[in-house]
Amino acid sequence: MSLAENKPAALYHRVVVWLLFLILLLPLAGTLLYSLSTSWSASILPSGLTFKWYVALWSDPRFLAAFAQSLLVCFAALLLSVLLILPLLFVVHYHFPKLDGLMNILILLPFAVPPVVSSVGLLQVYGSGPLAMVGTPWILIGCYFTVALPFMYRAITNNLQAINLRDLMDAAQLLGASTWQAAFLVVLPNLRKGLMVSLFLSFSFLFGEFVFANLLVGTRYETLQVYLNNMKNSSGHFNSALVISYFFFVLIFTWAANRLNKDRP
Amino acid sequence: MTADKPRGNRGRWLALLCLLPFAVFFIAFQIAPLVWVAVHSLSVGDSWGLGNYEKIFSSKFYLQAIKHSLQIAFWSSLFGIVIAVLGSYSLRQVDSKLRDFVMAFSNMTSNFAGVPLAFAFIIILGFNGALTLLLIKIGLIESFNLYSKNGLIVLYTYFQIPLGVLLLYPAFDALREDWRESAALLGAGTWDFWRHIGLPVLTPALLGTFVILLANALGAYATVYALTTGNFNVLPIRIAAMVAGDISLNPDMASALAMVLVGLMVVITAAHQWLLKRSYHVAR
Numbered sequence: 260m261s262l263a264e265n266k267p268a269a270l271y272h273r274v275v276v277w278l279l280f281l282i283l284l285l286p287l288a289g290t291l292l293y294s295l296s297t298s299w300s301a302s303i304l305p306s307g308l309t310f311k312w313y314v315a316l317w318s319d320p321r322f323l324a325a326f327a328q329s330l331l332v333c334f335a336a337l338l339l340s341v342l343l344i345l346p347l348l349f350v351v352h353y354h355f356p357k358l359d360g361l362m363n364i365l366i367l368l369p370f371a372v373p374p375v376v377s378s379v380g381l382l383q384v385y386g387s388g389p390l391a392m393v394g395t396p397w398i399l400i401g402c403y404f405t406v407a408l409p410f411m412y413r414a415i416t417n418n419l420q421a422i423n424l425r426d427l428m429d430a431a432q433l434l435g436a437s438t439w440q441a442a443f444l445v446v447l448p449n450l451r452k453g454l455m456v457s458l459f460l461s462f463s464f465l466f467g468e469f470v471f472a473n474l475l476v477g478t479r480y481e482t483l484q485v486y487l488n489n490m491k492n493s494s495g496h497f498n499s500a501l502v503i504s505y506f507f508f509v510l511i512f513t514w515a516a517n518r519l520n521k522d523r524p
Numbered sequence: 525m526t527a528d529k530p531r532g533n534r535g536r537w538l539a540l541l542c543l544l545p546f547a548v549f550f551i552a553f554q555i556a557p558l559v560w561v562a563v564h565s566l567s568v569g570d571s572w573g574l575g576n577y578e579k580i581f582s583s584k585f586y587l588q589a590i591k592h593s594l595q596i597a598f599w600s601s602l603f604g605i606v607i608a609v610l611g612s613y614s615l616r617q618v619d620s621k622l623r624d625f626v627m628a629f630s631n632m633t634s635n636f637a638g639v640p641l642a643f644a645f646i647i648i649l650g651f652n653g654a655l656t657l658l659l660i661k662i663g664l665i666e667s668f669n670l671y672s673k674n675g676l677i678v679l680y681t682y683f684q685i686p687l688g689v690l691l692l693y694p695a696f697d698a699l700r701e702d703w704r705e706s707a708a709l710l711g712a713g714t715w716d717f718w719r720h721i722g723l724p725v726l727t728p729a730l731l732g733t734f735v736i737l738l739a740n741a742l743g744a745y746a747t748v749y750a751l752t753t754g755n756f757n758v759l760p761i762r763i764a765a766m767v768a769g770d771i772s773l774n775p776d777m778a779s780a781l782a783m784v785l786v787g788l789m790v791v792i793t794a795a796h797q798w799l800l801k802r803s804y805h806v807a808r
């Protein structure tokens with residue numbers, strides 16, 4: 260191929276890719292170094308290294324509570340999303356394929372309507388009255404479902420199209436399965452990968468969600484991002500340890516999603 | 525394929541029933557708030573009218589917020605897409621080991637946004653940030669204010685890059701390597717190839733990605749809020765300040781501003797759909 264012949268071009272592309280990597284790495288590397296340094300102000304490099312900021316962070320009960328609450332809200336939202344979206348996908352693709360067009364427009368809404376706009380309405384609609392949910396984790400779970408919807412809908416739709424839903428259902432029914440049995444025992448296991456990938460991705464996204472959490476709930480049920488924002492006046496080293504711990508957690512989840520995606524047949 | 529086999533009415537009704545929970549939640553958390561905002565943007569005191577909108581478009585303060593939002597969105601999307609184009613094209617030309625590694629890293633950093641990103645940037649590019657000091661020392665810049673419009677453009681550009689790479693990388697599929705060879709055989713140089721073949725083929729994908737980046741930047745709230753504690757005048761900050769601030773709560777005005785933001789988003793999303801439809805598809 261022409262790639263191997265063209266030495267200067269190959270070198271150029273390698274340099275560009277490394278530069279891209281360095282640009283993306285820089286803020287993270289800076290934060291990591293800061294979180295490990297004893298003090299670092301008005302100089303280009305820190306004066307000493309330590310783990311004390313991590314120790315301080317991971318023994319702060321407020322941090323641990325925020326961490327647990329974040330996990331709880333995210334998992335609950337993902338569970339709700341799966342319960343709502345899986346039947347929807349199945350019904351749309353098996354019974355009403357024409358609805359897919361409508362759904363593709365509806366799932367644009369969470370993109371076209373930024374969370375800050377939704378929050379204006381949510382604060383008023385659920386601020387008081389019979390459905391007063393503002394300030395409780397319940398409203399976050401509902402909102403996070405709308406955030407996860409486009410990801411999950413697209414990812415699982417791609418998966419559904421790859422497995423040929425109709426043939427699979429027909430085959431199962433020919434062999435004597437009912438619609439329910441076919442859906443649960445035949446189709447669902449085939450969707451496992453698409454589902455897992457979209458869950459991991461949605462999780463890392465929801466775990467970093469700040470707008471809804473801050474505007475609708477704030478400190479009344481503090482999630483990790485809100486805690487992070489509220490700590491901004493404390494030591495920068497402490498905050499860096501917090502940022503790195505957060506990113507490390509997200510990294511594990513995105514890495515898992517990547518791995519799953521790669522094994523895909 | 526038989527799309528509509530008779531499956532009995534009962535099955536269809538049951539199927540529709542399965543859609544009900546989804547519809548309830550979607551309406552409650554997506555549609556209802558939006559409808560509330562749309563309706564109340566027209567409420568002025570005790571009456572209804574376009575008063576809120578008139579106020580927005582005659583107020584220097586609100587117009588400045590809109591202008592800042594558009595400027596930051598435009599420049600960060602432009603810088604982001606240029607870096608993403610150069611990066612993703614080169615990514616396709618390097619060995620798969622390096623490519624997979626950098627792609628995976630880029631995907632991970634796409635989750636590095638909002639509050640944590642603002643903190644990271646304060647550390648490296650704040651007044652006493654390591655990079656700021658380094659750049660001043662080698663004489664490239666005299667000072668750098670992260671908390672200004674230009675600072676925000678740099679910060680926004682950073683979170684646009686991974687998204688741009690994610691969206692553009694597959695677009696290069698449309699550009700087949702044999703075209704390059706054919707063009708070279710016919711005497712076209714690198715510049716001719718890009719001018720007459722490469723860019724025209726990629727244009728729809730580039731515009732589509734640009735549009736998504738614009739929307740991404742316009743709606744961004746967390747980063748700028750965490751960085752400036754809500755002191756920098758952009759649309760999302762203005763909107764949030766009027767429903768969750770301490771001083772002047774005005775949900776009706778917030779709704780009108782929110783509708784302006786949604787209007788911008790709708791124009792952008794519509795443009796995106798239109799570009800998607802007429803985009804170049806490779807014949808398989």
